[in-house]
Amino acid sequence: MNWINVCNEASMPKGTGIAAWVAGRAVAIFNLGDDGLFALDNVDPASGVSLLARGLICEIDGELCVASPLYKQHYRLDNGRCIENADLVVKPFDIKTEQGNVFVLAQS
Amino acid sequence: MAVSKPKLVVVGNGMVGHHFIEQLCSLGLNKTFDVHVFGEEPRPAYDRVQLSKYFETGSADLLMLTSAQDYQDWGITLHLNTPITAIDIAAKTVTSAQGDHYSYTRLVLATGSFPFVPPIQGNDRAQCLVYRTIEDLEAIQAAAQNSQVGVVVGGGLLGLEAANAMMQLGVKTHVVEFAPQLMPVQLNDKAGELLCSKIEQLGVSVHTSKATTAIIDGETAMHRMTFNDESCLETDMIVFSAGIRPQDSLARVSNICIGERGGIEIDDYCLTSAPDVYAIGECALWQQKIFGLVAPGYQMARVVASHIASLGSNTVSQSFTGADMSTKLKLLGVDVAAIGASRGFDNAQFVELSDNQAGIYKKLWLDETGKYLKGAVLIGDNSDYSRLLDSYLSQDEIEGSAVELLLAGAENEADLKDTSIVCSCHQVTKGDIVEAVTAGNHKMAEIKSCTRAASGCGGCAPLVQKIIDQTLQAAGLDFNAGICAHFDHDRQALYHLCQVEGINDFNTLITLHGKPSASGHAYGCDICKPAAASIFASLQNHYVLDQNLGHVQLQDTNDAYLGNIQKDGTYSIVPRVAGGEITPTKLIAMGQIAQEYDLYTKITGGQRIDMFGATLSQLPEIWKKLIDAGFETGHAYGKSLRTVKSCVGSTWCRYGVQDAVGFAIDLENRYKGLRSPHKLKFAVSGCTRECAEAQSKDIGIIATDKGWNLYVAGNGGMRPRHGDLFATDLSTQDLYKYIDRILMFYVKTADKLQRTSIWMDSLEGGLAYLQSVVIDDALGINSILEQQMDHIAATYQCEWKTSLEQPAFLARFNEFVNPSDAPEADTSAYQRIREQRFPSIKDAGAGTIAIKDITDDAAQLAVEELA
Numbered sequence: 004m005n006w007i008n009v010c011n012e013a014s015m016p017k018g019t020g021i022a023a024w025v026a027g028r029a030v031a032i033f034n035l036g037d038d039g040l041f042a043l044d045n046v047d048p049a050s051g052v053s054l055l056a057r058g059l060i061c062e063i064d065g066e067l068c069v070a071s072p073l074y075k076q077h078y079r080l081d082n083g084r085c086i087e088n089a090d091l092v093v094k095p096f097d098i099k100t101e102q103g104n105v106f107v108l109a110q111s
Numbered sequence: 112m113a114v115s116k117p118k119l120v121v122v123g124n125g126m127v128g129h130h131f132i133e134q135l136c137s138l139g140l141n142k143t144f145d146v147h148v149f150g151e152e153p154r155p156a157y158d159r160v161q162l163s164k165y166f167e168t169g170s171a172d173l174l175m176l177t178s179a180q181d182y183q184d185w186g187i188t189l190h191l192n193t194p195i196t197a198i199d200i201a202a203k204t205v206t207s208a209q210g211d212h213y214s215y216t217r218l219v220l221a222t223g224s225f226p227f228v229p230p231i232q233g234n235d236r237a238q239c240l241v242y243r244t245i246e247d248l249e250a251i252q253a254a255a256q257n258s259q260v261g262v263v264v265g266g267g268l269l270g271l272e273a274a275n276a277m278m279q280l281g282v283k284t285h286v287v288e289f290a291p292q293l294m295p296v297q298l299n300d301k302a303g304e305l306l307c308s309k310i311e312q313l314g315v316s317v318h319t320s321k322a323t324t325a326i327i328d329g330e331t332a333m334h335r336m337t338f339n340d341e342s343c344l345e346t347d348m349i350v351f352s353a354g355i356r357p358q359d360s361l362a363r364v365s366n367i368c369i370g371e372r373g374g375i376e377i378d379d380y381c382l383t384s385a386p387d388v389y390a391i392g393e394c395a396l397w398q399q400k401i402f403g404l405v406a407p408g409y410q411m412a413r414v415v416a417s418h419i420a421s422l423g424s425n426t427v428s429q430s431f432t433g434a435d436m437s438t439k440l441k442l443l444g445v446d447v448a449a450i451g452a453s454r455g456f457d458n459a460q461f462v463e464l465s466d467n468q469a470g471i472y473k474k475l476w477l478d479e480t481g482k483y484l485k486g487a488v489l490i491g492d493n494s495d496y497s498r499l500l501d502s503y504l505s506q507d508e509i510e511g512s513a514v515e516l517l518l519a520g521a522e523n524e525a526d527l528k529d530t531s532i533v534c535s536c537h538q539v540t541k542g543d544i545v546e547a548v549t550a551g552n553h554k555m556a557e558i559k560s561c562t563r564a565a566s567g568c569g570g571c572a573p574l575v576q577k578i579i580d581q582t583l584q585a586a587g588l589d590f591n592a593g594i595c596a597h598f599d600h601d602r603q604a605l606y607h608l609c610q611v612e613g614i615n616d617f618n619t620l621i622t623l624h625g626k627p628s629a630s631g632h633a634y635g636c637d638i639c640k641p642a643a644a645s646i647f648a649s650l651q652n653h654y655v656l657d658q659n660l661g662h663v664q665l666q667d668t669n670d671a672y673l674g675n676i677q678k679d680g681t682y683s684i685v686p687r688v689a690g691g692e693i694t695p696t697k698l699i700a701m702g703q704i705a706q707e708y709d710l711y712t713k714i715t716g717g718q719r720i721d722m723f724g725a726t727l728s729q730l731p732e733i734w735k736k737l738i739d740a741g742f743e744t745g746h747a748y749g750k751s752l753r754t755v756k757s758c759v760g761s762t763w764c765r766y767g768v769q770d771a772v773g774f775a776i777d778l779e780n781r782y783k784g785l786r787s788p789h790k791l792k793f794a795v796s797g798c799t800r801e802c803a804e805a806q807s808k809d810i811g812i813i814a815t816d817k818g819w820n821l822y823v824a825g826n827g828g829m830r831p832r833h834g835d836l837f838a839t840d841l842s843t844q845d846l847y848k849y850i851d852r853i854l855m856f857y858v859k860t861a862d863k864l865q866r867t868s869i870w871m872d873s874l875e876g877g878l879a880y881l882q883s884v885v886i887d888d889a890l891g892i893n894s895i896l897e898q899q900m901d902h903i904a905a906t907y908q909c910e911w912k913t914s915l916e917q918p919a920f921l922a923r924f925n926e927f928v929n930p931s932d933a934p935e936a937d938t939s940a941y942q943r944i945r946e947q948r949f950p951s952i953k954d955a956g957a958g959t960i961a962i963k964d965i966t967d968d969a970a971q972l973a974v975e976e977l978a
Contacts, residue, residue, distance in 0.1 A: 010929055014922070016658075016923065019663065024927045024930075067634065073678065075637065
């Protein structure tokens with residue numbers, strides 16, 4: 004288990020996502036300002052395509068979500084669960100900042 | 112060997128004959144019968160009820176109920192200009208005026224009626240006309256051109272319609288009626304008097320109790336009409352509209368039983384005295400009654416279709432049990448309605464309301480006990496018609512005193528029972544509508560198409576809308592409410608708020624007008640954010656990915672990266688090729704770029720070229736090259752103008768009458784970049800051959816030798832719709848004005864992701880309303896609409912050019928924030944077919960992915976992205 008430095012805080016756009024390469028996997032990271040940072044596996048389980056970082060940030064019934072760009076399923080940013088289909092779950096990643104750098108906890 | 116099908120012959124292609132064909136098709140009988148329809152007029156069925164509309168637009172197009180193409184699509188042979196002159200009821204054949212014979216297994220006579228012309232000396236003089244067909248209207252129009260004064264003979268329902276038409280043609284109009292009052296069949300004397308004074312206020316002179324004795328040469332005008340009271344009237348033209356007579360001559364010469372005073376006798380299944388021969392509509396006589404309205408004719412059409420379907424099957428046929436002749440209409444702008452025994456009867460009790468100030472007269476006729484409504488007449492205000500009709504048809508005992516029926520105010524949809532007929536043209540009950548709404552049809556357009564309610568005369572549309580709203584409300588569903596959970600406003604209201612308050616960022620919009628979430632977030636969702644982005648762009652036309660205003664965070668999948676996402680996460684690129692015209696040099700440049708990046712290329716339906724398979728990070732590089740080669744963005748990713756398709760036009764084509772390509776390019780350049788509620792497609796055809804298929808576009812333009820005809824709100828795709836003819840023979844200048852206004856009015860009033868076709872169907876008042884707004888400036892907003900469009904055109908930018916000018920911004924197009932750590936893209940995910948590159952992912956795509964429990968809007972969004 005090790006934290007990977009993916010970028011500095013300044014290179015994270017606010018209110019949208021961006022993908023980072025973390026130890027062999029693409030991870031979507033989302034910078035929601037005061038509401039914090041979130042990280043999910045970038046692969047959309049509904050389509051198998053790596054693109055969740057390009058989704059629109061939404062609030063559905065009080066939960067912060069990302070809408071998949073392809074078929075519009077909503078995945079919760081905190082736990083990766085799909086709002087519409089309980090069978091679909093995206094793996095969440097731990098994320099933190101230290102001294103202006105962004106770290107994602109690599110998973111095996 | 113083909114088995115020959117039984118033959119069904121229909122004589123007459125008027126409203127009732129056509130309704131019968133529609134019923135036949137809805138029962139699938141067009142597949143089991145070889146159907147031949149004969150019409151003596153040169154065009155298929157049109158709306159005779161609203162004939163005077165012809166003069167509003169100068170065109171028959173608006174009146175058409177169908178087209179020859181529809182009949183072809185249904186597999187039905189339509190013989191126009193083909194009167195039938197004889198029926199051999201023994202041999203079961205019919206003979207046309209052209210001398211051809213056709214055999215039938217079953218025959219339906221829907222020959223309608225003809226106008227009664229009183230036997231007056233001189234009734235065959237020039238400019239003495241009738242009012243029944245489009246050809247009659249053309250003759251009336253021609254006569255009006257050299258007439259100062261005109262007379263309509265007949266003050267009944269049709270006569271007043273004809274008077275309306277004559278007035279619209281700018282002729283000083285007189286109505287001459289034999290009876291002492293107007294509409295003597297439906298109205299009592301007081302109602303007739305009020306109607307008369309209202310019509311006279313409009314400038315029509317009414318002469319009652321006058322029988323015309325002769326028409327002779329006039330002194331100050333073409334004719335002089337002399338009357339039984341020795342008076343006379345000089346006029347240049349005369350229209351006879353003194354009632355109708357059943358068109359029964361074909362049946363008469365064919366030895367089918369005819370009533371004493373005319374009309375083909377029918378039984379409860381609409382069968383005549385001849386075997387397997389039916390008669391329906393105004394030519395038919397049921398229990399010694401002729402029904403001169405369209406709704407009973409439609410009922411007969413349904414009965415016959417059901418009777419034919421029941422033969423050889425176990426179903427029981429409907430039967431004709433008479434029809435209610437109640438009617439509600441606007442005559443010369445005056446509300447008139449008559450229900451049941453509207454002229455009263457002996458021993459009747461009554462309640463009468465006469466409001467001289469408001470110009471309203473209402474009278475209810477009750478039975479001797481005063482507990483049951485037997486008839487009603489309404490002048491000046493027929494807003495309680497449905498409620499009264501319901502009370503009359505149900506014959507329920509009136510609760511309380513009858514006068515309350517008149518004082519209850521405008522009708523309340525809650526008063527209607529489920530069995531109440533809401534749409535009398537198509538016999539749709541309130542229950543039918545409620546059921547359709549409950550089944551998920553929440554929009555007016557959906558209700559129209561699944562129940563057919565409000566698709567006849569359209570008079571019940573406001574009531575249908577109320578029932579929809581009420582049903583949704585009762586079911587606890589949001590009705591007519593906010594676009595999503597974050598706003599109580601619909602798109603039109605949000606547009607208005609942003610415009611009036613100058614709001615140009617989502618944060619302000621949701622803070623001021625949105626609903627706060629429990630957690631205090633103000634993120635919005637994938638419904639309201641793209642809608643807001645579109646509204647901001649329509650109003651301000653700023654760069655859509657502006658970071659300072661936060662617009663980049665609002666854009667939906669395609670707009671967000673200025674490309675069209677594909678199933679494998681790559682993008683397709685569509686540069687603008689205005690009007691579909693491209694130089695060989697640019698074509699080569701595009702080809703070279705596609706080759707360099709190994710992009711799959713395909714010609715689109717909109718006459719441009721789509722290049723697929725560009726990765727996110729390739730987009731800026733490819734666009735740099737395209738822009739250097741002289742291209743600009745094609746906005747294929749936006750809800751905005753896509754293409755203006757064109758045929759080659761008069762520059763090369765030997766049939767073209769206008770330069771379609773040149774005009775298409777100019778149009779595309781004016782409207783490119785306009786962000787709208789949904790995508791927009793145009794087309795321009797250089798002649799009536801219509802090679803550009805303009806009638807299937809949001810805005811379709813067809814050249815004429817005098818200018819351009821403009822069609823609006825056509826659609827291809829999932830729900831095809833022919834555009835409505837909006838205006839004819841326009842100059843180029845007027846055409847631009849009209850399109851400016853129509854588009855900005857659409858942008859201003861449409862729902863989110865609502866194509867113009869659905870917008871038009873949901874617009875209360877439909878095409879006529881849009882015409883009044885755009886052509887007559889009924890709302891007084893045209894100059895504002897034009898200014899807005901001028902602003903959009905003046906602030907156009909190629910979004911890719913703007914993006915490429917901001918190097919820092921382009922980081923957005925990197926696949927990874929840490930690209931140096933990431934591996935090269937995997938190229939094994941592709942296969943080659945027909946020498947081009949295709950994704951090899953097999954198990955992805957809308958067809959195989961279960962999208963369950965996604966809201967309608969999200970599913971719609973997903974589908975739209977594919978389009």
